[in-house]
Amino acid sequence: MSDVQLALGGASFDGLVQVKELAGQGMITLRGDLTRKDIVKAVNDVFGVTLPDSRETAFDGENGALWMSPDEAMLLCPYDKAQQKADALSAKLQGAHALVVNVSDARAVFQLQGMMLREVIAKLAPVDMATDAFTPGMVRRTRMAQVAAAFWMDDANTARIVCFRSVAAYMFGLLCTSADDASAVNHFTR
Structure with missing residues (x-):
């Protein structure tokens, strides 16, 4: 990037x-069933945060997660790590009904x-x-x-x-x- x-x-x-x-903020949109254990685990593995409840945030140092809707979260990280984290999350969610997109530049x-x-x-x-x-x-x-x-x-x-x-x-x-x-x-x- x-x-x-x-x-x-x-x-x-x-x-x-x-x-x-x-300055640039790494932002990855995650769409899917945010209550699925495989999605929750993948986010925790890659970002070190638990997906938050409705209308809440979760932060751990430089990484975070924002609840955006029942099927959407915005995951935050340093800008220079966004694509790497999006790729890692996509790999962990291979086969799951989920969408991961790096929207940092948008x-x-x-x-x-x-x-x-x-x-x-x-x-x-x-x-x-x-x-x-x-x-x-x-x-x-x-x-x-x-x-x-x-x-x-x-x-x-x-x-x-x-x-x-x-x-x-x-x-x-x-x-x-x-x-x-x-x-x-x-x-x-x-």
Whole structure:
């Protein structure tokens, strides 16, 4: 795999939160029956994580798994290991009814960092961002304005958002507008 080329060259913005395009993230889509023991074991063998329950994440160091739907998971790893891990997972699932695709170059990833990230996300996504409704370890696959996206919180002040690379500039603009200091609603406490 060639060196990663960021959609926006590592764009960043500081406002209510810091919005930053992250360097390449290895992403492998897995489609199949996520409750099958052979699929669960293969993911654990290759990525070192257990497939998460509905709307949850699972991380072990630099590898992770996001629940995307009842028959889809997004597996995360370092960018330079994505094709190797996709090939290894495909080999372990040989003969199983499953699809494994390296989608790393088709996605853009943004990080939001700061105490106001719940407010920034709440302006764009139809998700209850109250602290007791959405916590670190949860993931949502949704729309942010008119863009299909998924997001999760790494901790109370850090979230990551994944969208298609083709709409990265639009997503960055949305996030910057929502994070503009003049747009504060102050719904969530700082």
